[in-house]
Amino acid sequence: xxxxxxxxxxxxxxxxxxxxxxxxxxxxxxxxxxxxxxxxxxxxxxxxxxxxxxxxxxxxxxxxxxxxxxxxxxxxxxxxxxxxxxxxxxxxxxxxxxxxxxxxxxxxxxxxxxxxxxxxxxxxxxxxxxxxxxxxxxxxxxxxxxxxxxxxxxxxxxxxxxxxxxxxxxxxxxxxxxxxxxxxxxxxxxxxxxxxxxxxxxxxxxxxxxxxxxxxxxxxxxxxxxxxxxxxxxxxxxxxxxxxxxxxxxxxxxxxxxxxxxxxxxxxxxxxxxxxxxxxxxxxxxxxxxxxxxxxxxxxxxxxxxxxxxxxxxxxxxxxxxxxxxxxxxxxxxxxxxxxxxxxxxxxxxxxxxxxxxxxxxxxxxxxxxxxxxxxxxxxxxxxxxxxxxxxxxxxxxxxxxxxxxxxxxxxxxxxxxxxxxxxxxxxxxxxxxxxxxxxxxxxxxxxxxxxxxxxxxxxxxxxxxxxxxxxxxx
Amino acid sequence: xxxxxxxxxxxxxxxxxxxxxxxxxxxxxxxxxxxxxxxxxxxxxxxxxxxxxxxxxxxxxxxxxxxxxxxxxxxxxxxxxxxxxxxxxxxxxxxxxxxxxxxxxxxxxxxxxxxxxxxxxxxxxxxxxxxxxxxxxxxxxxxxxxxxxxxxxxxxxxxxxxxxxxxxxxxxxxxxxxxxxxxxxxxxxxxxxxxxxxxxxxxxxxxxxxxxxxxxxxxxxxxxxxx
Numbered sequence: 235x236x237x238x239x240x241x242x243x244x245x246x247x248x249x250x251x252x253x254x255x256x257x258x259x260x261x262x263x264x265x266x267x268x269x270x271x272x273x274x275x276x277x278x279x280x281x282x283x284x285x286x287x288x289x290x291x292x293x294x295x296x297x298x299x300x301x302x303x304x305x306x307x308x309x310x311x312x313x314x315x316x317x318x319x320x321x322x323x324x325x326x327x328x329x330x331x332x333x334x335x336x337x338x339x340x341x342x343x344x345x346x347x348x349x350x351x352x353x354x355x356x357x358x359x360x361x362x363x364x365x366x367x368x369x370x371x372x373x374x375x376x377x378x379x380x381x382x383x384x385x386x387x388x389x390x391x392x393x394x395x396x397x398x399x400x401x402x403x404x405x406x407x408x409x410x411x412x413x414x415x416x417x418x419x420x421x422x423x424x425x426x427x428x429x430x431x432x433x434x435x436x437x438x439x440x441x442x443x444x445x446x447x448x449x450x451x452x453x454x455x456x457x458x459x460x461x462x463x464x465x466x467x468x469x470x471x472x473x474x475x476x477x478x479x480x481x482x483x484x485x486x487x488x489x490x491x492x493x494x495x496x497x498x499x500x501x502x503x504x505x506x507x508x509x510x511x512x513x514x515x516x517x518x519x520x521x522x523x524x525x526x527x528x529x530x531x532x533x534x535x536x537x538x539x540x541x542x543x544x545x546x547x548x549x550x551x552x553x554x555x556x557x558x559x560x561x562x563x564x565x566x567x568x569x570x571x572x573x574x575x576x577x578x579x580x581x582x583x584x585x586x587x588x589x590x591x592x593x594x595x596x597x598x599x600x601x602x603x604x605x606x607x608x609x610x611x612x613x614x615x616x617x618x619x620x621x622x623x624x625x626x627x628x629x630x631x632x633x634x635x636x637x638x639x640x641x642x643x644x645x646x647x648x649x650x651x652x653x654x655x656x657x658x659x660x661x662x663x664x665x666x667x668x669x670x671x672x673x674x675x676x677x678x679x680x681x682x683x684x685x686x687x688x689x690x691x692x693x694x695x696x697x698x699x700x701x702x703x704x705x706x707x708x709x
Numbered sequence: 710x711x712x713x714x715x716x717x718x719x720x721x722x723x724x725x726x727x728x729x730x731x732x733x734x735x736x737x738x739x740x741x742x743x744x745x746x747x748x749x750x751x752x753x754x755x756x757x758x759x760x761x762x763x764x765x766x767x768x769x770x771x772x773x774x775x776x777x778x779x780x781x782x783x784x785x786x787x788x789x790x791x792x793x794x795x796x797x798x799x800x801x802x803x804x805x806x807x808x809x810x811x812x813x814x815x816x817x818x819x820x821x822x823x824x825x826x827x828x829x830x831x832x833x834x835x836x837x838x839x840x841x842x843x844x845x846x847x848x849x850x851x852x853x854x855x856x857x858x859x860x861x862x863x864x865x866x867x868x869x870x871x872x873x874x875x876x877x878x879x880x881x882x883x884x885x886x887x888x889x890x891x892x893x894x895x896x897x898x899x900x901x902x903x904x905x906x907x908x909x910x911x912x913x914x915x916x917x918x919x920x921x922x923x924x925x926x927x928x929x930x931x932x933x934x935x936x
Contacts, residue, residue: 235816235817235820235821238813239806239808239809239817242808242809243808245808598802598804599804599806602798602800602804603806604789605765605792605798606792606793606798606865606866607789607790607793607794607818607821607869608789608793608821609786609789609790609793610789612821702765703765703766706765706800706804
C-alpha cells in the first residue's frame, strides 16, 4: 500500500515530477555515455597496447632493460623457450633481439630501437602485421629477400619515405568523401606537384585553405594525397657485440599504422636472420622473449609460474611494464564511480528541493496520516519511496537512452578525426567505439537508489517533525 | 460501559509571557454507543479537548482513559498505534488522500493494520454501501462532491471498528442536504455498529441530531444535556 501510494504521489504534480525526471535522465545519460566513450577509448588503447606494442609477458636478463646492453642475451635459449611453451596458460612465445641505433635516409636521421624478430613467431604473439598500410609491402610474408624493414607511419613521414601528391584519383576520392567542390578547386593548381614531406604539403595547404577548412578537411586531404615511395631504402646503423659501429641498407617492406605516434616513430622491425650477420650474435642469442597468454586474466599467475621456473631471468607482465595501462584498467572503474557520484550528487540537490516542496505542500495530509495511525517509519518510507521512484524513473530512462546510443554507435564508432593527431600523440585512436559493461549499469542503478534514499532523508525528517494537531490546522 | 473517561483535564499553552488555559479542569465520561456533540463558541476549547481525546495532544494535567488505557502514559509510537486501532477521525475538510480512490482511502487503515484481502474488501464494500457510495467505489476524491467525500471519510473512520469516532466540525463545509444525509448515515452507523460518535460543532443541525450536547466555554463544561 505504501509503495502504491508513493508511486501515485509521484504523479500528483506531473509537471514538477517530469522536470526532475528529465533532469535525472539527462544527467544519467550524460554520465553513462561519457563513461562509455572513455571506457571504449581505454579498452581500445589497452587492446592495442597488448596486441601491437607490449604483449602480455616479457622475459629477459635482469640487467637488460637498464641500458639495452647487446651482450645481455638469454642463456640456454632452446631450453627456456621449451619451458615457456610448456607452461600452462601460455599461447605463444617469440624471441627478439633488441638494439638501439639510427635510421638514416639521404635527408634525415632518427634514433630508433631495432627489433630483430622471427616474423612467423611474432605473428603468433602480435597482430602488428594486420596494421600494415595497403600497398606499402609484405614484410611478414616475404621470405626470399634479405634486409627488409618494417617501420611505423610516423617514422616513414619523418624520413620522407611518404610523399604527397594531388592527382585526378586523389580529387575523385575526396569528392567521394564529400569534400566540397570549392575546396577541390583550391587544390587544382597543385595537381601533379610532388611534396617530399608532410611538412611541405601542410605548408602549402595552409596557404590555400582557411584554418576552419584545414581543421575540417586537412586530414582527409592528407590521407588521400599520401603515397608510399616504392623501393624506399634506409640505412640502419648500430654497435655490434664488439662495440664496433656497423650497419646496412634495408628496404622498406611495410609501414604499420597503430595510432601511437611514439611507438611508430621509434620501433623498427627487421628479420633476425638479416641482423645476425651484422651484430655478431648467434641464432640462439636473443635479448627478450615476448609471451602471449591464452587468458589475460591469468597474467599474474602465469608470470609467477614462469619466474619460479627461471630464477636467473627477469619475468615481467604488462602491468609492470606499462604501469599507465595497469592504472587505467585497475583504477578506471573507481574513476567512473566517482564521476557518476559527482553527477548524482548534483542531481540530488534538485531532488531534495522537490521533496521539500512535497512535504511543505502536503503538511496537512501528512498530519492527517499520522493522526489516523500511520507511524513515523511508514511516513519516512513513503517519502523515501517517492524520492527513489523519482530518481529511478529518470535513471532508467537515462540508462535506456544511453544504451540506445551506445548500441547505435558501437558498430561504426564515433570519429573524432579533427582531433586525430592529438589522440594519436597520446597513443589513443580517434575512432572510438563506446563500450560499457553490464555491471556498470548495475552500479549506476545502485547509485541511483542511494541518491534517492539520501535525497529523501532531510525532507522525510522534516515530515517526521510535524505535529499532527498543528499540521491539521494548516490550510 | 464507559469507552472514554476524561478526568480533571487541563491544557495550558505557554506562549511567550502569556499563559493560555485552553482547557480548565474538564471531567466527562462517554458510554459505548453515544452520539454526542461538544459545542461552544470559537476559542472555547472544543478542538483542544477533541485533540487530547484523540491523542493528538497531551493534557498538561489530568487523565484521559480510553477503555481504561491512560493516553498520557503511552509513548509516541504506541500512541500512534493506539489511535490507529481504537480511534476514528473525521475532519472538517475531509482530508482524503487525493491520489487514492474511495475504496483505497477506506482500505488505507486496514492496510496499515495488515488485514487480509478478503476481510478488507468485505469491510470496505460494507462501509461504502452504508454511506451510499457503493457505485463510486473507484472514484478519486476530486470526482466526488464535498458531501460524498465526507461520507468516504466517515467510512474510513469506521473501517478499523474503533472504540469511538471524533468528528471535528464535520458539516462545516457541507450544504444542508449533504449535512442531512451525512448525519443520517452517521446516526445509522452509530446504531448499527454501536460505535460512539463525538462531534465538535457549531452546527445547529448536528446539535439537533445529537443525543447528548456538552457546552464548553472558557475551557470549562458549562452544561451537559442528555436528550
